[in-house]
Amino acid sequence: MIRDLTPSQPLPRSLSPLPDEILPGYLMRLAHRAGTTVDEIAHRTGLRGPRVRNPMLLSYLHTLDETRLQALAEATRLTPAEARSLLLGPLAARYGPLDPHYTRRATPMRVINNNPWVWTTTWRYCPQCLAGDPDDAIQQLHGGAWRRHWRLPPVFSCLTHRRLLRHLCPGCHTLVATAEMIDRTDEDDLHPTQCRRRGCGTQLADPQGHAEPGLDASTRRVLDRLQRRFARLLSPSAPPTVRSTGWPIPAAQYFMDLRTVTALTLLSWPAARPLCATPLLAQVLDAEAAWRHREYERLLHGAKKHSSQAFLRPAVDALAGAAAWDVADRLLRLNEAQSHEALTPLTETAASRATALASYLRHLPGSSLPLQLALTPRAPRGPGRRWQANALDERDRWRTQTAAGPVAIA
Template identity: 30%
Template sequence: MTGPLLSLPLIPLPLRLPPIEGEGFPSYLDRIVAQLPLPVALTVLLYRLGLQESERGAEARAHTGVSLSAQQLRNAAFTLRLPEERLRAMLLTHFDGVAVDFRGLDPDDPDSARRVGLREWAYLVGSHYCPACLAEDQAWRLAWRLPFSFACVRHGALLRDTCPRCGRRAGNLREEYGGGPAYATQKRQPGFCMNPPATGEAGVGRGARFCGQDLTAVPGLSLRRAPRLLKTQARLDAALEARHDPVSGLPALAFFQALRSLCALLLYVAEPGDLGPLPPKVLDAFGRHVEERQHRLAQRQSERRPQGGRSGPLMRFYGATPTSAALMAALLPWAAEALTPAQPGTLNVPELAERLRPLVERLRARGQGHLRMVAKDFNFQGPLLDAFHAVLSGRAGFDHRLGLLSPYAPARRAYDFTVDDVPALLWEDEFRAHFAPLFEDSDLGERTSRAVCSLALVRLSALLPWEAACAALELPATYACGACNKAMGVLSSAQTEEAFARALHGLAARLEAQPARANYRARREALRDLRAVAVTARELSLAGSFVNPGKAAARHQHSAAFVWEQITGGDWRGAPAMREREKRTASAGELYGRFLDEKLPALRPFLLEQAAALAAGVDPGHPRLTRGLES
């Protein structure tokens, strides 16, 4: 269906009722019908607006107030005598791209709304409410249809989510009718519950009456003594309005998606003591959730089949939208505080990792078989995903002992240099002056130790685990679980972790202060085809001593590997020339060592001259070689 087929022309209403700021579309229609001079059913108004094909209650529109097609929006705006933009702001799609992602929603396809409702955290049916707000103007706020609205900042009160008389979800929308208006053929009573009465009290047919509870008289829970909750709600309201959260620096959609992921994780694994100070009734709501969760976990365990591989009913906290305002009031303050960096404006991944760590450890203690799937299950993205991976990879442990969260990091922030500024093997002079003594009693070779130091330095500039640091420096991935772990063990056993941390942070500070730095990534990229450096008999004779020239091809390749090392600061085994030789012989290392011992002493000046000329061409901003930081 592309839209209702009108049998009557559209006529502007004689009553022009100004919408209340922030009011939702169903609430606005209810107030219009209630103020018309003659009794008119809501279905009549919907028909006159061009939103349904007849005045029959069975034709009432599903998912009222969620979205309208372009034609329906024009029809309704014309009849209500409102600008289309004002009307659009009253629909739940107003929050599309802000707090929810409504991609795939088709106003003419009720099934699409159902699918989106299963995917997103929004109330397509039902709403929270503030009794004090309803008492003032009888208007239901659009934001109450988001689980991120749990309190009314203006009245300092927790929102309500059910009618105390009928016990049903508030909002005057019928779930069994796909979110269509309840009792749409009866006169509307704004501020009153129009849900079906409690079970056993409903009438039949034309005699059926709605609940009728005066929602403006429902007692609320004051949060005046809970400023933490009101501060959180004010921040969420501001992010909805500005479409950006200045505290975390995230766009609104990324901010609310991160909040959703954190809330879902708390629902799955948190205990009441994790959530910080909360009012007793709010804490009770979370306590009831924990009891239910424990029951379901026990049920899963009891239904586990030893050989069938089944584990009972799944616990899907990410997909299921919480409908309790008190439960969300328990979760959102912690989640918002987790997304509050020490320096407002940019999330700090190490800080976020430390906040996630207790929850991740509890997941680990629970015996979670697929811990790394948690990121997918709870849709971790951006900095939240980086922080989660940091906890799992052990990177945060490094950060806490030696890295950015250690006492040796003056500002506890990433240093202002990049992966590109670090060679794959630490500068030789820096290593021998500050790091070599720390590894002298180990069986780690100098090249391996220099590589570990470079990887550790990278982790002070970019928030990477060992594996990603290896990839960034183009070192073998086996260094992450082999050399790096072994080196950390050596430092721990020798009780030299403190000395290593001081040396590492001192080097990071000196590198950060360098006005010009070599770009080692650019150098490696520019020299990917450097497979030979011609060294003729003339150069050998000019070296001033007799050197057996050997085979020209091998001499050219070994010379290219040495020049590549000097320019890129890399391991000779990664040189393009040596990768070619390794395809033909298993003794490449032995032959290169012989070249260094027998031919390099005489050729060094010539090859260093060649290396300097190449460096000037591939990295003109810093045309120096790599022996030391300031060489």
């Protein structure tokens, strides 16, 4: 136990972070190695005050101020760069929903809170990855990494083990989720890869893995191809731009466009059904869209509106999410003329069902100017005509500026 140590002393034992490991997973592995509770590790590393009731803020998933970052690094004998690698903030350069510039949220707390395109209290996982490297004694004792990229909804599959990420516990059959950054932080006998729901504790790691039922070979190929594409877009070594509706935009902003077109696809479903790559994906989206429309009606008549979240919130189920993103990605990869032609039936159907929501989606904050133009009618009326003229002028200036730029990912 390390209860008697003061916050100024390094931990007697530490761990090197695993590749792509996220802070909560690292703290759980560290507590397990030290034979103590996450509460004590959090206090010792400066992430929690002296009282157990002082919470670890969800904003710590994104960014730590320099004082806390230094305290974490010193207590765990990590370099500041290693400590920072446990956070989601560094991924913002490639993933717009983590970037205050695109989300228009000034602080890490605001970027994280109520941001449906970042999993904060939802934990998706690959059971085989959690089992750890069989040749690594430390991982066999304390488990593999809970990965940062699993917190990004478009990361829906493990390419190493060719399986969709899970979101349910096989024991209690409920969402693997926590009320705070980590639950049950006062217990010292939980393994880092156990379900932390009270009364459960099922082991989530599976060193053998099991075949996924009902996923045909053609659908598996489509999903692998889409996940590899997203992985390239999220890679820091990839080109800085990607084409969206025919125009090069920052790779981070592509995921803002993906969010917009996914919501429009679900709102207007089945207008985009012919774009589904396989019959299974079409069937999955039939069910998903039906549920979304029921949820929209429920929220629309509720005390707190937020009805747009019925379509803007990504699916936690990996297959449902991937089915929608594959359609949205196909639309975004079209050239300028093709994208406008293909998106028009979606915008018209959406407007006939929910005029205000469809208008909001056409100009969703953070989405690219080319996409907004592709979603605008050819001959808008009133203020829309003036906006379109200004947007076209801005696009022409952008064309000149980007003509000699780096090659974008198609």
